[in-house]
Amino acid sequence: MISAVKVNAGYEGKKVLNDISLSISKGKMTGIIGPNGSGKTTLMKVLNGTHPMNGGEVLIKGKRLQDYSAKELARVIAVLPQHAESSFDFTVREVVELGRYPFYKGLLKAASAYDEQVVNEAMELTGVQGFAHKNINQLSGGEQQRVMLAKALAQEPEILLLDEPTNHLDLSYQMKLMDLLKKWIFSKELTVVAILHDLNIASLYCDEIILLDEGSVKADGQPRAIMNQDLLQDVYDTNLTRQEHPSTPSPLIAPVPEMDAQEKTIQSIELTASKELMVFSSPFPLKTLSSALIGGGFQWASTFVNRHVDKNYYIDDAHNEYKDYLQQRQFDPHDTIGMMTAARLEDAGVVSIQEKDFSLLIAATAGTGNAVDAAQSWIRKEEDVTIGTINIWIFIESKLTDEAFVQAMMTATEAKSSALREHEVLDPVTKTMATGTSTDSLCIASTQSGTHTMYAGTITLLGKAIGKGVYEAIGQAIENYRKRMALC
Amino acid sequence: MHKLSIRKYSKSKLYFSYAALFILLAAALVLGISIGSVSIPLFHVVQILGAEIFHYPLPKEIDSSTVSIIMQIRFPRVLLAMLVGFALALAGTAFQGLLKNPLADPYTLGVSSGSSLGAVIVLFFGLQLPGIGNFTLPVVSIVAGFLTLVGVISFARLVQRNLSVETIILAGILCSSFLGALISLLIALSGEELRQIIGWLLGSVSMRGWPYVSLIAPFLAAGLLMLLTSARELNAMSFSQSDAKSIGVDVKKHTTIVLLGASLLTGSAVAVSGTVGFVGLVIPHIGRMIWGVDHRQLLPLSMLLGGVFLVLVDLLARTIIAPTELPIGVLTAIIGSPVFAIIFIQHRRKRVTT
Numbered sequence: 001m002i003s004a005v006k007v008n009a010g011y012e013g014k015k016v017l018n019d020i021s022l023s024i025s026k027g028k029m030t031g032i033i034g035p036n037g038s039g040k041t042t043l044m045k046v047l048n049g050t051h052p053m054n055g056g057e058v059l060i061k062g063k064r065l066q067d068y069s070a071k072e073l074a075r076v077i078a079v080l081p082q083h084a085e086s087s088f089d090f091t092v093r094e095v096v097e098l099g100r101y102p103f104y105k106g107l108l109k110a111a112s113a114y115d116e117q118v119v120n121e122a123m124e125l126t127g128v129q130g131f132a133h134k135n136i137n138q139l140s141g142g143e144q145q146r147v148m149l150a151k152a153l154a155q156e157p158e159i160l161l162l163d164e165p166t167n168h169l170d171l172s173y174q175m176k177l178m179d180l181l182k183k184w185i186f187s188k189e190l191t192v193v194a195i196l197h198d199l200n201i202a203s204l205y206c207d208e209i210i211l212l213d214e215g216s217v218k219a220d221g222q223p224r225a226i227m228n229q230d231l232l233q234d235v236y237d238t239n240l241t242r243q244e245h246p247s248t249p250s251p252l253i254a255p256v257p258e259m260d261a262q263e264k265t266i267q268s269i270e271l272t273a274s275k276e277l278m279v280f281s282s283p284f285p286l287k288t289l290s291s292a293l294i295g296g297g298f299q300w301a302s303t304f305v306n307r308h309v310d311k312n313y314y315i316d317d318a319h320n321e322y323k324d325y326l327q328q329r330q331f332d333p334h335d336t337i338g339m340m341t342a343a344r345l346e347d348a349g350v351v352s353i354q355e356k357d358f359s360l361l362i363a364a365t366a367g368t369g370n371a372v373d374a375a376q377s378w379i380r381k382e383e384d385v386t387i388g389t390i391n392i393w394i395f396i397e398s399k400l401t402d403e404a405f406v407q408a409m410m411t412a413t414e415a416k417s418s419a420l421r422e423h424e425v426l427d428p429v430t431k432t433m434a435t436g437t438s439t440d441s442l443c444i445a446s447t448q449s450g451t452h453t454m455y456a457g458t459i460t461l462l463g464k465a466i467g468k469g470v471y472e473a474i475g476q477a478i479e480n481y482r483k484r485m486a487l488c
Numbered sequence: 489m490h491k492l493s494i495r496k497y498s499k500s501k502l503y504f505s506y507a508a509l510f511i512l513l514a515a516a517l518v519l520g521i522s523i524g525s526v527s528i529p530l531f532h533v534v535q536i537l538g539a540e541i542f543h544y545p546l547p548k549e550i551d552s553s554t555v556s557i558i559m560q561i562r563f564p565r566v567l568l569a570m571l572v573g574f575a576l577a578l579a580g581t582a583f584q585g586l587l588k589n590p591l592a593d594p595y596t597l598g599v600s601s602g603s604s605l606g607a608v609i610v611l612f613f614g615l616q617l618p619g620i621g622n623f624t625l626p627v628v629s630i631v632a633g634f635l636t637l638v639g640v641i642s643f644a645r646l647v648q649r650n651l652s653v654e655t656i657i658l659a660g661i662l663c664s665s666f667l668g669a670l671i672s673l674l675i676a677l678s679g680e681e682l683r684q685i686i687g688w689l690l691g692s693v694s695m696r697g698w699p700y701v702s703l704i705a706p707f708l709a710a711g712l713l714m715l716l717t718s719a720r721e722l723n724a725m726s727f728s729q730s731d732a733k734s735i736g737v738d739v740k741k742h743t744t745i746v747l748l749g750a751s752l753l754t755g756s757a758v759a760v761s762g763t764v765g766f767v768g769l770v771i772p773h774i775g776r777m778i779w780g781v782d783h784r785q786l787l788p789l790s791m792l793l794g795g796v797f798l799v800l801v802d803l804l805a806r807t808i809i810a811p812t813e814l815p816i817g818v819l820t821a822i823i824g825s826p827v828f829a830i831i832f833i834q835h836r837r838k839r840v841t842t
Contacts, residue, residue, distance in 0.1 A: 050733045074736025081734070086727050087588045088781045098724050102736035109720045155735060 001026040001159060001191045002047060007056035009046050016042045018215040020056070024208070029185055029192045031202040033226075034212030035236050040195045041163060043212065047193070048077050048161055060159070074102035078157035082164055084144040089135040092147050096123055096132075099154030122153040126180075142173040149177070153184075160184075162194040166201055174198075178205045199253045203227045204245070211235060227251040264449035266361050266397045271350075277329075278345045278365070280304040280393065282447075285335065289405040290443035294322050294338030298402075303336040304445065306365060306391055311342040339441045341389045343367030347484060349476025351469045357451040358398040358462055362469040366390045366477035371420065371434030373427040380429055388437045390416060390477075392470060396446045398453045398462065408444045408456040411463045415470035416440070422471075423478045502785060505778070509792035513570070516799040520566035521558055523807055528554055537563070564701050568693045568760060569802040569816070570795040571704050573767055575711065575757040577794025580768030581775065581787055582715050582750040585726035586743065587653050594754040594768035597660035597747070601667035602636025603629040603758035604689060605674075611685050612674050626703050626759035633755025636663060641747065653729060656747075691762035691817025693802055700760045707756035712791070714749030718742045719783040726781065766820040767794050770828045777831070797824075 003023040010016040016039045024030045032040050045051035047058060049065055058065040060076060068076070078099070099122065100115045123129040126146040131139065136147055145165070152160060160181070166174040182205060184190045196202040202209055202223065209226040211219045213235045219226055226232075229242040232253060239256035262284060269282045285300040295301050305326065315321045322340070323333045343365045353360040370388025372380070392412055400408070417435040427434045456462045522533045532550055536558050539546040546555070579594035587596065594600060606629040609615070617624045644659040671689075678685055715722070721742040724732035733739050757764070775790035798816070801823060805814045 048734055050730065069736075070733070070738050071736035074734065077734075079731075079734040081728065081731055084728075087590055088585075088726055088776065090723075090727055090781050094723070094780070094782055095727065098727060098731075098735055101720060101724060104720065151735075 002060055004058045005056055007046060007058060008054045009042055009051060010054060016215050017046065020217055022210055022217055022220060024191065024193055026191050027185060027189055028207040029181065029194065029205060030208045030210060031194055031196045031206035032210050032212060033196055033199060033202050038212040039215040040212055044161055044163055044195055048079050049073050071102040074155060076157060077159045077161060078152035078155040080148055080152050080160065080162040080165055082167055084136060084148045086136060089137060091133050092128055092136055093132040095136055095147055096150045096154050099151040102155065118156060119154050122150040125153060126150040141168045145169060159191045159193065162192065164195050164197055166198060174201060199227065203250045203252060204248065223250055227253055264447040266359050266395045266447060269361060269395055273345055275345060276308050278306040278348060286445040287448050288337055288443055288445040289409065290337050291441050292337045292339045292443055293319060294326065294333055294336055299337065301335050301337045303331050304393060304443065305331060305336055305338045306345065307338065307340050308345050309340050309342060337443050339391045341365050341367060341391050343389060347477050347480035349473035349480065351473045353465050353469050355461060355465055358396060358453065360465050360469050361395040362473045363393040364390065364470065364473040364477050366474055366481065368425045368437065368478060370437045371425045371427055372436060372438050373430055373432040374435040376427060376430040376432055390437050390440045390474065392416065392442045394444050394466060396444065398446060398450050399448050400446045400453050400456065404453050404456040405444050407463065408466055409442055411456060411458055411466045412442055412470045415467040416474055419471045419474035423475065505789055509789065509796065512796045513792055516796050517566050517570065520799045520803045521562045523803060524562060525811060526557060528558065533558065564696065564698045565693055566799050566802065567701050568696050569798045571701065571708055572693060572757045572761045572764060573794040573798030574791045575704065575708050575753040576764060576768040577771040577790045578712060578715060578787060579750040579753040581772040581790045582722065582746050584772050585722045585783055586746045587657055588726050589657065590773065594750065596657065597637065597640055597751065598664035598667060599633045599637050599751045599754045600758045600763055601664045603633035603755045604763055605667045605671050606632025607688060607759065608671050608674050608685055611681050611688060612678055623699065626700065629759035630755045633751065633758060636667065637747065637751040639663060687815065688762045690815030691764040692815055693761050694813060696760060704756045704760045707752050711749045711753035714745050715787055718745050719787055722746060722783040762817060764817040764820055766824045767798060770824055771797060774831060
């Protein structure tokens, strides 16, 4: 649809676009991203013929840009500008009618019935017909944007160029606008080129993304390829991190602020324990990966609650009950990782490990009455399930990658099984060695400070420490339990 | 259906406005001819005009001196007032639209200063160009105004190639101040021509006669045509200059046409009547309040309104403390400013409350 070959452009003495070559395909949404001053707006202006080129060539539908007359070009390309302010009180309808300008013929440029029809349709599609006779300066930013969109549509363009269309719009308008554009790409066979500041909007909505840097195309391709942490970090010169969108296959980019100088050590984590509650509280949030009832998955939390419940505790909506329970005790459920156990908290095993590059604090509570051999668990019937839980808390002072989190979970689980075998805990149903219990939970919490740790498998120092620590903590918990039972 | 009725309403409102303005204008003209040091009955005015224009037989009770007062003095005078009102209102509307600046008026770009300087030079040196005799002043004035425009535009181009609005306004103000200083210099140096120069600068349409009417008419026609054929472009450009480009308006071409047209109107108005302020600034505002921003209607409607206004002000100028005549340029501002202030306040209030 549009192709540019070695385009150069600039302003007096300053080169802005440097040998830019690109091609934009029909019926797609193409996003142009790049830091301030990378030439996005100039590129846009060159493409719609409002800024001169100093060399190079732009082809629109296979025809050279300079072979189009101004009106001809306006029948192919419409532009949605950033602002819609005017010194005068134009009505909405008058503004939309401006979009028909390239179609008027003759000296008097009279409007035909068809022009009128197109204007009405454009106003309907953008939902501005309700205030057709209102003054544009009296509308809100979002409404003005829709009026300008109606004007662009009235041009019946094949290509729509947008310069930061979501600027000044609140989130709901941004999404509505982009959804609308997506729809038109299909229904009107529109080709959309948009300068976007918000990388995540670009990632979510664009079919193709062109990344500009210092007047050159740094990269172009599909969002999955362009939303690359290292690439963007380099171009934007900022700390960024890439994540997956929870519900669509579009990567998200989140900026990472410069960390404050606060010292983040696990020494500052405090443990308070009673019969009912075992609480680890940290003065700063830790990044966690857990299977806990409250705050499962990846989270940030600074309170970690292991709650003792009666072994007859049975509530349908345990999740909400636990939230209420936390709130009554002044814990913020959004900042808390919460587990439950019927095991006695005073039996908990706690292990602390100091290494050169990291520190660990591991705590475990173990009720083994319902121990299960995972490999044989399929033999069990549903009614065999009784309460009995091993909860493991691992606090790490290091900077973990996501991979390290997952490997820490694996390592801890393997060490748990090993501890159960060592203490000869049997599956009461199958009479084989138990590997865990049926409702175990595990939480890895990292300060994300200090040394970088890529992996936490048993080949690494961290993995080795986790394995040893978990094994010891569970051992202590089982021994404490057995000691207490023996005393009874 | 609802939409249709609104469209119909606004169309009929337009027809009504044109009809009302034409009637007002005719009434103002007849009134302006009738009232004066020798009062002539309204009916006689109509009869004489009928006889002169449509060759109806003239009733016997009207003597030939009345006819000659009307045809030689009053009629050309009110016509000139009307045409100057037309020209200034048109030029003001066009400049405000083009420059996207509600504060602009026909004098913003310094064209009037150029015209004035030309006229003042003629008066100061008592020039008489061969061949055009008494027409020396208006001709020199128009030429000077045109040269000023060329100067302003070339200067603006020199600063910035794409003729941006800000640059044009700045260049205009610069030229205006410079030429204004030259005029002041000539005034300071002048002796007995002083009264004549000041009188001319304050603006007047008296004692000009038919030659001046026929002098401004072709410029008015040309200017009107140029502006009307660029009315849609003017809409686009007054909305947003960059936007106008993107919908296919040849901004450079139409900027030039509008500048040229509006300057012709201003220059010719200044040449025949001196500097008459206020009309070009305020009439377009009143026009926009009543009829909106669409220049296809706003230009002719404002033009008619400007004509009515100036005929009536001229009438007032020569009757209010007769036999002394007040300079029309002074009166336009004295009457117009408070009137506009009231209209403006009411309009704003209405807008705020709705």
